[in-house]
Amino acid sequence: MAVVLMDDKEKWDDFIEKSPYGLLFHKWDFLKIVEKHSNQRLLPYGIYRGENLICVSPLFFKKEKELKMVFSPPPQMGIPYLGIVMSNEYDTLKQNKKEGFLNVVADEIVLEIKNYAPNYIYFSTHPGFLDIRPFRWNGYAVEIYYTYIIDLNGSIENIWNGVTKQTRKDIGKTNERIRLENNKSVDIFYKIMVDRYREQGLNYPIISASYLKDLIDTFKNNISLYFAYCDDEIVGSCMVVHYKDRYITWMGGAKPKNNIHANEHITWELIKLAKSGGYTKFELQGAGMRNLCLFKSKFNPSLEISFGLYKKDTLGKIAEWLYLNFKRKKWF
Template sequence: MGLVLIQDQTRWDQFIDKSPHGLLFHKWNFLKTIELHSGYELLPYGIYKGESLICVIPLFYKKIRGLKFLFSPPPQTGVPFLGFAMCRDYTTLKQNKKENFLNIVADEFHRQISKISPHYTHISLVPNLLDIRAFTWNQYSVTPSYTYILDLTETLDNIWNNFQHELRREIKLGEKLYLRLVKSNDVSPLYYFLKERYKEQNLHLPIISKSYLEDLIRLYPEHIVIHYLYDDREIIGVNMTHEYKIFIGWLGAVRFSNAIRSNEYLTWKLIQRAKEKGFKAFELHGANRKNLCQFKTKFNPSLELTFAINQKNKLGQLAEWAYFNLIKRR
C-alpha cells in the first residue's frame, strides 16, 4: 500500500498508544488542535509494508509568501518533537528487519516529499529514534539535539541521593517554607508567566495563543496538567506537564528570587508526582541551551540524543532564513 493519508482517528490513536515512539503530541485531537490554531494543514500519513501499518508521520503544510513549508511539528506550538512513530513491534525486531522497515519509511517519505515539493522541510524526531541513516542516504541534512532523562525506576531515596548536594539543600529550604503545589486547569497565570519569561530574554513567546493551550487542557485533562507553586497566596512557579507514557516537564516558568529557589523545589515535587503515578522516566526538557544545563544537571539526569532532519530545494535558503527570522520568532 505504500504511503497513504489516514482519516480514521481510532486507528491512528490505537497505533500511537502501542508505538514505542508515540507521545501525546502525536494523538489525533492534539494534531487537529495544532491544525486549527496554527493555520497549517495536517497531513496524517501512514506507511505500510504490505498490509501492515509500520509507521505514522503527521506533517503540517503551509504556503507563506509563495514559499512552501513542511513541518513536524510546526512553529509556535510549544511541541518539542513529533515526527515518525514506528509500530509496536519495531524495538523487538532483529537488526536487519529494523533497517528494512526504516528504509521503507524513508523511501516512501522521500517520494511523497518530492511530490509536495516544499521549499523547506523540518522534522524534529522523538528522543529514542536514533537510526536516521536512511534519511541521510536520501540527502536529508541531520542536526543533533539533546534532552535530559531521569530514570524513575530507581527508588526515590536513590534519586534524591544522586542530586547535587546544593540542590538538596535548596529543596529542604522550600520544605521549611511550606510551599504548596496546586493542580489547576486555569491557563491564564501560566500564559502570563511564559510571556514575562520570554520578554525578559527579548524572545517571542513560542506559543500560538492562550486559547490553544486551553483547548489542549480541555481535550486531555488527565494527561496535560498545570501545577502552580504557591508561597502563601502568591504564585512563584508553574509547570505544564505531559503525562502520557513519559512524564515531561513541558512548559514552565518561575519568579526568580534569591530567598526561594522555586524551580528546584517545583521540579522535585513533579519528580515525586511522576514516581507516584508509576512513570518510568522524567524528561527535563531543555538540554540545548547552556544557561539551562547548569540547573538541570543538578538532578543528575542522563543525556539523551535526538535528531532533526531537514531538506531545502533551490529556494530553500530563502525559506530557511524566513523560518528562523520571521516565522519562528513570531
C-alpha cells in the first residue's frame, strides 16, 4: 500500500461522497476552512492499494514551541467526527478481509503520524465505525462517545407518538407562541452562545464567528441556522448540518424563559423539516452529557457510539491539563 498527501480536491470529495463514512466535516473545502481558522497544517492523507484509493485520513499538525500535536479534528472547531474514512468497498468485505484491510490502514496511518514525533495525538471516528482494535494494538487509548439518533424512516405520526406525552403537550402549547425562522445572522448566534457559556463559567468552544460565517457561506445547501422567536424576542437557536442521509443538530440551544418550552419546539420543528427533506437519520448531539440526556431522551431516540483515540507523552499530558483547566474553563 502507498500513503500520500493528496492535493486533488475533486478526487477527495468524490471519495467522501461515495463512502458511507464520509460526512460534511470531511469535505475538502470544510477542511481548508478549518486549516485557515485553526492555524494548523492540514495533512490530507490518502491510502492506496494499487491504483485504488481505499482510505482517506485528514490530520492536522500544530507546533507550539517544543509541543507537537496531531489532531483529527482540532479543538475549538466544533467538529464531532473526523478521523479515518474507509471506502465504500470496506463494508462489502468478509470479516477476515475487513480486518486485514483495516490492520494495514491503521499501521500505515500510525507510522505516518510517528514521523511528526507528536507529544499529543487525538482523533475521533464516525458513528457506526466500530472496529478500532488496530489502534488499540498500536498503543492508543480509547474513549467512548454517545449520540442520539431518531430514525426518520417511519411516518411522522409514529415519530410523534414516540415522544413522551408531556413533551407533546408542551410542544402543543408553543405552536401559537413560537415561530422558527431560517436566517444567516451568525454574529447574533455567536453572541448568544458566548453569553450562555459565560453564565456557566465556560469559554464557548468555537474559535470565532468568522469561522462559522465561512462555513455557512461555503456550504449554503448543507448548513442552516435557525432562530426561535416568541413575541419577536429570540428564545432559542440551532445550527444544523444536513448531508447525505444525516440531519445533525450541530450547535445551539435555548435558555428557559417563563416555561415556554423553546427547545422542545425547535427540536420538533427540525425533526419535521428533516423528515420532509428526505433525511433518514436525525442526530441529537450531547448524549454523553448527563445534564442534557433528560431533555433529549424525551424524543425516543436510540444510541449510537463513536470513539476518541489518543496517545500522549508527559509533555502532552501537561498541555492537556492546562487546556482543560484554564484555557477552556474560565473567563478571567
